[in-house]
Amino acid sequence: MARDDGGVGNSSYGRKAFKRSKAHFADRITADGRDGWPVEAGRYRLVVSRACPWASRALISRRLLGLEDALSLAVADPLQDDRSWRFTLDPDGRDPVLGIRYLSEAYDRRETDYPGGVSVPAIVDVPSGRLVTNDYQQITLDLATEWTALHREGAPDLYPRARRDEIDAVAADVFEDVNNGVYRAGFATSQEEYESACAGVFRRLEWLAHRLEGQRYLVGDTLTEADIRLFTTLVRFDAVYHGHFKCNRWKLTENRVLWAYVRDLYQTPGFGDTVDFDHIKRHYYQVHTGVNPSGVVPLGPDLSGWLTPHHREELGGRPFGDGTPPGPVPAGEEVPARGRP
Known part of the structure; x- marks a missing residue:
């Protein structure tokens, strides 16, 4: 196997x-x-x-x-x-x-x-x-x-029928250039291959920043599947993709719009409470021995910024639409303290 x-x-x-x-x-x-x-x-x-x-x-x-x-x-x-x-x-x-x-x-x-x-x-x-x-x-x-x-009472509609074509189109671009793009850059075996993938990552990130500058979420005024798919790459960006995968034209913290957007999601119940930065860093740096032969895990980046105000609520939007936030994380599923800011 x-x-x-x-x-x-x-x-x-x-x-x-x-x-x-x-x-x-x-x-x-x-x-x-x-x-x-x-x-x-x-x-x-x-x-x-x-x-x-x-x-x-x-x-x-x-x-x-x-x-x-x-x-x-x-x-x-x-x-x-x-x-x-x-x-x-x-x-x-x-x-x-x-x-x-x-x-x-x-x-x-x-x-x-x-x-x-x-x-x-x-x-x-x-x-x-x-x-x-x-x-x-x-x-x-x-x-x-x-x-x-x-579904729980008050569960959001993450894939609303009226928005599916737009969600699918945005998600497809995000997958090709961002979700998968960071891997194509990180595992590249030639300079040309790496530069093409890395350039694609940042072109799409700049496009996303422009899209998100005037709206809180990627599609419509509520959280959707598109936001979930982008978040899972952005939350790992500075911790592993910037250094480990050489996607280092700039850090996420250096982009005003995307850094505020991903903090907004991280601080939304259901997003950040599933993220374990300790697992993320140890996995990438210790499993990818072809990329990081030493297996050394970096001490940074500083995680305290994830909990700072983002002010994205000023753009409006209703995170859960007509629904409500999820309840507390079930007992036994909490992320250990070492994996959180």
């Missing part, structure tokens, strides 16, 4: 240009169960790493929609071995619900000798112990649209 290097999803890198593969297990959990996996409270377990930006999308969506009681959570160790994501944060090194030491065991129960990487986020069927899906692009959309019967 091949491991998934560095929270990059199913991907390949080396002498050729970095390429992210599509999810191999793309079954969907739906209200009508058309793929054989009906939405059902307590049946499935979401497996994440708090280090991984793709998994962080699912963490945020689950919190905002109030699905904590319906969809249980397993958090993998930010450091991996040759069998990839492991449950060494749990007593006896086993996930207490699935009873497995490695996420790869759930992949093996779904498909023996699967040749691809073991990626997060992943949703596992608890009764059978089999992987259902690792389709990080679709998981959050389905949580927003297929799991509605289990």
Whole structure:
């Protein structure tokens, strides 16, 4: 079973240009169960790493929609071995619900000798112990649209039907140039490849800053899927992408609009309370040995600025639309103090 290097999803890198593969297990959990996996409270377990930006999308969506009681959570160790994501944060090194030491065991129960990487986020069927899906692009959309019967009262509409075309268009540009662009820069094996990817990252960031200068959120006046997808890259930018991935034309803290925007989201319940900067830094700097052979984890950056006033509320907007903020983080799911500002 091949491991998934560095929270990059199913991907390949080396002498050729970095390429992210599509999810191999793309079954969907739906209200009508058309793929054989009906939405059902307590049946499935979401497996994440708090280090991984793709998994962080699912963490945020689950919190905002109030699905904590319906969809249980397993958090993998930010450091991996040759069998990839492991449950060494749990007593006896086993996930207490699935009873497995490695996420790869759930992949093996779904498909023996699967040749691809073991990626997060992943949703596992608890009764059978089999992987259902690792389709990080679709998981959050389905949580927003297929799991509605289990949403909390006051849950926001993160993928409003009237805005879907615009959300999809913005998210596609963000994915190509920012979410995936930082990886193409970080894993580049030639100067030309690196410069092209890095330039694309900052062109898109400048475009986003211009878009966000006069509006609080990316699409409309409420939080949507588009904001979640951008946030998970921006929150990691200065900590890992600026130095580790050489995306260093400027830091996020040096861009007035984007720094205020990402702080606004970080301070919104459901966003910052899922972020573990300790996991993020240790994972990137210690797992990507091809990029950082020493495994040394930097002391910075200073995290205190994340809690400073952002003043984005002056632009208006209604974070949760007609809904309400999520409640407190469930017991046992809190980010440890070392991972917070």
